[in-house]
Amino acid sequence: MWGSGPRTAVLVHGIMTDSRTWKRVAPAVADHGYRVIAADLRGHGASARGETYTPAAMAADLLESLPPAPDLAIGHSLGSAALLLAMDGLSCARAVHCDPAWVSRPRDLAALRAVKHATWQEVRAVHPRWDDDEITAEHRALATWDPNSVTALLHLPGLPAAPAVPSLVLLAGPSERIPPVAAATLRSRGWHTRTVDGAGHTVHRDDPVGFLHGLSGWL
Template identity: 80%
Template sequence: MRLATRVWGDGPRTAVLVHGIMTDSRSWARVAPAIAGRGYRVVAVDLPGHGASGPAGTYTPAALAADLLETLPPAPDLAIGHSLGSAALLLAVPALRCARAVHCDPAWLPRRRDLDALRAAKHATWREVRAAHPGWHDDDITAEHQALAVWDPASVTALRHLPGLPDVPSVPSLVLLAGPSERIPPAEATALSRRGWRVRTVDGAGHTVHRDDPAGFLRGLRGWL
């Protein structure tokens, strides 16, 4: 499936961005211009069932990875994925042939989740989104509320098929965690470090690190941009 994309900048290098569940490519608006300012053409996708991309018949990280490979420019200099987007990116990286990858608080490990409650979030009001994310800019709240309006709640089924903790990275890879992270607990973070993953934490940031603390997110990318 060919996905809708959003582009910032026209630099000689290429960075690709993959958002998490229930949002869309606008979730990167707070940090994408800064990445573009480092000499990148930044290409962000709308995953199936999100943003301007249509719904899909099957929602699994493997299916999402196939859609990324159909859509994204090959061999980008940098690939960044958040949450479920990171799970899809993890599977796509070997064929995508990116030079380096960043996984932001990745949804790799299965968790006990109330999927019906996640589906119900589609109907959240602007004020409810604001209450859930008190540190976000108002523009991010509005973008998230608009994203929920077009989001396909069936996509939560992808969370039943997460890939698990990966082994050795296939390309130089950074795992940038919330501080503290509920997705990658300390023991698993240590295991990743031993397997060759670079692990950093943005202290005080929640799961959506790039919206909770855009400056902290960009500091966490030092040496990777």
Template identity: 80%
Template sequence: MRLATRVWGKGPRTAVLVHGIMTDARTWNRAAPAVADHGYRVIAVDLRGHGASDHGEIYTPAVMAADLLETLPAGPDLAIGHSLGSAALLLAVPRLRCARAIHCDPAWVRRPRDPAALRAVKHATWKEIRAAHPRWHDDDVTAEHQALATWDPRSVDALAHLPGLPPAPVVPSLILLADPSERVPPAAATTLRRRGWHTRTVQGAGHTVHRDDPAGFLHGLSGWL
């Protein structure tokens, strides 16, 4: 499936951004311009079942990775994925051939979750989103509320097919973690470092690091942009 995209900047280098579940490319509204300021043309996708992209009959990270490969230019200088988007990016990297990859609090390992409760988030009100994310800017809360209107809750199915902890990275790769990270706890982070992954933690940030602490997110990318 060819995905809808949003673009920031006109720099000589290319960065691609992949959002997590329930949201869309607007999750990067505050981070993408800052990345573009480092000399990038930034391309952010709407995953299948999210934003302006079509809904799908099947939702797995592998299918989403195939969508990325169909949509994004090959060989970008930088690829950034968040949560479920990081799982799709992980599977796409060998063929995407990006120079560097950054995985923000990646959803690589299955956790006990209630699929029905996750699907019910589609009906969250603006006030409920605000209460759940007290550190977000009001514009991010509004963008998330708008994203839920077009989100296909069947995409929760993808969380049953996560790839697990990966072996050594194919390209130089950074894992940027929440504090604490429920998706990559300390033991898993240690295992990943032994396999050649770089890890950093954004102190005090929740799962959506780039919205919880935009400045901390950018600081965490120092030396990788």
């Protein structure tokens, strides 16, 4: 947890990592007057492994573990899919979905599971923009990650209709998850979209400054 402000923000990470993914940006969010709480999805970090891995099951976990009615909810990738499905019960005031994994696309699940055994050097090669502390945190996250959770990617919710609350979709630049046509569809349905140019899928770690700038007006 970061901060002790009068408002509450909840953060939900993506697949393969854990709540430590937010450590470079969470203090800045807290500085806007928030108590910031980061969840660990099932099969990740300090959370227990699950018999079933779907975004819906992860959404149910969030509703059990997160405080009700937060002022702000931010989800990344698979965490955004879980957050999307939890919105009605969570009753947050506004939401930010960071390069969300909403739409299914061809994936080699065996290759994704194999990332479990990546060395520190291999993680570094994939994420050249991260500092060494970030690489170490990600490598440690892999040690507690259940690779069976990749099956959740087979059950993504699809491109949503109108948002339940004011919502921003903050995209990588360019985004493989939400390409321009899909982004235009979201805008037509009432979603706000912004792009952090040059950032990869893990926007908040690839470009923390750009990520926070993208949240201007939403914190």
